[in-house]
Amino acid sequence: MNSADKNPIEESLDPTDWEATRQLMHQMVDDAIDYTANLRTNHVWNKPPDSILNKLKTPVPIEPSEATKVYDEFKACILPYPMGNIHPRFWAWYMGNGTVSGFIGDFWASVMNPNLGGGNHSAHHVEAQVINWMKEIMEFPINSSGLLVSGGSMANFTALTVARNVKLNYDVRTEGITSKMAGKCIVYASSEVHSCNQKAMEILGLGGNSLKKITVNIDYTININALKTQIKTDRENGLFPFAVIGTSGTVNTGAIDDLNALSEICKEEDLWFHVDGAIGAIAVIAEDIKPQLTGIEKADSIALDLHKWLHMPFEAGCVLIKDPEAHKSTFSMIPEYLEKHERGIASGSNWFSEYGLQLSRRFNALKVWMSIKEHGIHKFGRMISKNVKQAKYLGQLIENHKDLELLAPIGLDIVCFRYNPGNLPIKLLNELNREIKLKIEEAGIAVIGYTTLNSLYCLRIAIANHRTINEDLDLVIDAILKFGHQEITKLKQ
Template structure:
């Protein structure tokens, strides 16, 4: 065959590797500067109109040199991030990332291995980090795990295994149609809505998630939980799972996990822990007792892009009885058969433990970060974040203009600016406006929630860059904005 007579063949590899490397080196050095100087920039700013319209273009038919595309990144993307890498970002529950985990992500993309399965080293790395978390969380040898995209997926995986393990019929074959009794899940009214989604996605229907009232500390009321389970059984339903919260998203409450474990044992129910935030308390010498009982769970969902500060995305599910986990997801196909030797060998194929077949190498940044810093440092940072919030709590409580709206036992605090003899309705409007101005000021980004009808400014601290002084800055800005708003309201 005469190759010369055929069309030239192409590749995405650079024509000029040296130039490509130069741009790559510039990107790394720019990113290091970007992270190093984060404190000097605004916490957040909205994307400019020019930036937004830059992303409403026709598809480019021909390419540009990489340096030019990178210039566009610097101009239209880099100035407008979420803000969560900043020391004064405490909105929702977001971690900061770190420079070394960023580099690990680059390495993972470079070698671009697929973590679905097969005889490649990434599987060993993922299993290594799973083994570490099993040990850290007091799980037995036979437990299994899966690195996933985050808490939502981690909870979905845990609840899927729970439903499979507790079904008294062939669930894989018959689906929910095989169920003679409606299968019921229980959690406190403070459970994160990803569990509601998971229950819906599992086809159980939102009414199969019983939201149990909480006490004054926003922890599940165990007596009401037990009573509801009893009542449901009497009514011909099949309770099968209780979700315990290890740090709730709204107020940072932790359910009595030992009491839930006792109840689940007595009632033969699956005990799942949503530890998206709070599982990491296990790393803190000072606060690990708060989540006592988590080690008795049948499954734990936890995030690594929150309180382990890794860049998005990374979460994990652990399942006490690995066989249940495997049986809930594994599926044979000739084109995916596991061989004894060659590239299709490998003891654990992670695609047998979750939804995804093709999976990225998220495990690398987890492994590298733990190796680089050591787990004790993560524990100290978790402790530091809790203590910073306790410092903020003292600032709020000592300021007559501010009101603490929930107990704030851990790293999440809800408060508001107050005006004497003012209705909640007005105060809600004022605090909402205050929060929006605070965001727009670029000084700090807390988020919000509503507690007993009261609009709250909500600080969730999973930030390794925050310093105590950042909370002083927050409070003085809140007071300044509150005073301005109070005057505006008085003039109306």
């Protein structure tokens, strides 16, 4: 009897052969462990060929396929062509590598499949504990508010929404941005601030121009005097400053703003003090790095990215907000179908759907809970310290070679440099370094990042990678020198 002949009342999406499913799942676990254990033997990145891409453009399947055949297709068409970010030599876009306990947590989160919008069940209480752990780590009061979100972008958006609603001193949720306030609400950050903060300003209806980007010092930290002058000028011109964003680890260079100084300015000017800590805030768990982050505990809100330097599988972000009532009043909405009961599954006073945009929310807390339980926070701190030392080691390799040049101070774990054999115009030098990066990538040796500082194209290596060893850095420097020499030879021919 085929699927069309079955009685729909008797049909479900469960396997018809549980034992065969068990065997397939066992095989998947074995393959996943082998894949992770042998990452170093693989290319970091492989370009998917057209033949594979064409297989991923088929019409929607109408009839069932055997689960084993679906898995075989995954192994043939998807697994060999990853982004590469769990590989020991991935240092491009700033992201962590994941942990085995993390992907086990993701597996069980899918099996349990709860909705973390609300309700009185274990998953809700696990997320509450994870948020409390983050408060403890960041030295926030225990009665502060918090929420797990998809990442830094949503964490920054959530915090800036609360800041807007608190500091504008009227019912923004009901009235929106009034004509009196339109174009006048100002937030300040350094010119190195992450672009997601500008997106947040645009989505909040304040406009991209409402994010005033302040000039930076030679170390790429915000210029405090320039900030003070801009606030004074804006007030004199009838504008309404309401928040300052400090950055604890800029995406380009890893620079950490003077958070104590920003806190004092915010107190004096009655501004909301938010810290975009997506890259570096979690480094407070590393005792040798923590002093660089002094003052972060004074923030009104912090954005954290746990899938970066805490190595949780995507997605795992967190926002902490000191004022729990302000946080809840910004997002809470309880229609009749979400009314709480005193007893039963719909009991409990603080549902996470009241603290952010999402009602449907995945059980992302489980992988965080499992990973921290397994390793302990001090081990994660040691991984952070290791990466910072590796960045300094890489800096020494660069400074020790005449054809390599540092282009910015090393901030935390981010190194910006270039291949520069001398006597080349800037445009050609930029093109040369871009070509070197692409050749290393296409050869599967490493994936390194890039940025532009003062019109100079940089090779940017961000070592947020618990699997990296010093030999990996030696290897990539050798590759840069090799490809650089090859390109220079071509130019001379």
